[in-house]
Amino acid sequence: MVKIIKLEKRIENFQLDIKRLFLQEKKIHGLIGKNGSGKSTLIKLITGLMRPDQGTIDYGGLKSTDITFTTQRPYMLHDTVYQNLIYPLKLRKKMPVKEEIEKWLDQCGLAGKEQQFAPSLSSGERQKLSFARALIFKPKLVFIDETMANMDAESIRSFQTIIMEIQKENPITWVIVSHQPAHIDGLCQEVHLMEAGRHLFSGTPKEMGYFIKEGYETQWSY
Numbered sequence: 648m649v650k651i652i653k654l655e656k657r658i659e660n661f662q663l664d665i666k667r668l669f670l671q672e673k674k675i676h677g678l679i680g681k682n683g684s685g686k687s688t689l690i691k692l693i694t695g696l697m698r699p700d701q702g703t704i705d706y707g708g709l710k711s712t713d714i715t716f717t718t719q720r721p722y723m724l725h726d727t728v729y730q731n732l733i734y735p736l737k738l739r740k741k742m743p744v745k746e747e748i749e750k751w752l753d754q755c756g757l758a759g760k761e762q763q764f765a766p767s768l769s770s771g772e773r774q775k776l777s778f779a780r781a782l783i784f785k786p787k788l789v790f791i792d793e794t795m796a797n798m799d800a801e802s803i804r805s806f807q808t809i810i811m812e813i814q815k816e817n818p819i820t821w822v823i824v825s826h827q828p829a830h831i832d833g834l835c836q837e838v839h840l841m842e843a844g845r846h847l848f849s850g851t852p853k854e855m856g857y858f859i860k861e862g863y864e865t866q867w868s869y
């Protein structure tokens with residue numbers, strides 16, 4: 648379990664202030680909240696991209712090399728799709744397994760594009776590649792930050808299937824950020840709501856449906 652306690656971070660006029668937020672192991676978590684509510688800032692703090700002003704994050708034994716994330720605008724190495732995909736393995740001094748690489752390329756609709764210059768991929772393709780790149784080294788905690796935003800409906804369904812398959816075979820902890828409940832509804836076991844830098848509520852999607860106020864109500868009504 649990852650335990651976030653009394654976490655504070657000031658960025659100019661924005662104040663992140665989280666009293667207590669727990670991420671139970673091997674569950675699929677949704678992180679929701681309006682634009683600017685602090686979701687990406689929280690992820691940067693948990694993944695170590697940013698240092699908090701105050702507070703603690705107890706990773707429950709996870710090492711930094713067990714944690715990964717994808718972003719809305721993933722960074723592509725100025726190299727081929729293949730080199731981008733195997734980069735996390737290289738960093739961890741692991742050998743790429745041909746069958747696994749082929750499986751990921753196939754699942755992400757990138758088969759045949761191995762030698763393409765990765766920055767020339769479409770935005771949806773880049774997000775698919777970043778998803779595969781995040782998972783290829785078998786992390787234990789994954790943050791998916793708006794990764795499905797630019798994907799077509801079929802690709803979203805196939806990613807949801809990949810996530811469910813991983814959870815069946817070898818479960819890991821997921822935190823999926825989305826503005827579109829349809830992307831995470833039915834997938835998440837627990838949803839966390841952020842508003843104006845604060846963590847307002849955690850609960851099952853159904854409990855969230857009861858909790859959330861006007862404005863969210865139309866998107867999350869059960």
Ligand SMILES: Nc1ncnc2c1ncn2[C@@H]1O[C@H](COP(=O)(O)OP(=O)(O)OP(=O)(O)O)[C@@H](O)[C@H]1O
Nearest residue numbers: 658659660661680681682683684685686687688689
């Ligand atoms: N480097 C920065 N300089 C100034 N303000 C910043 C910086 N980074 C983030 N902020 C501000 O912090 C607030 C929280 O941003 P954050 O990206 O965490 O929100 P978010 O919930 O992820 O939003 P979105 O849903 O739009 O992606 C915003 O008001 C943003 O403008």
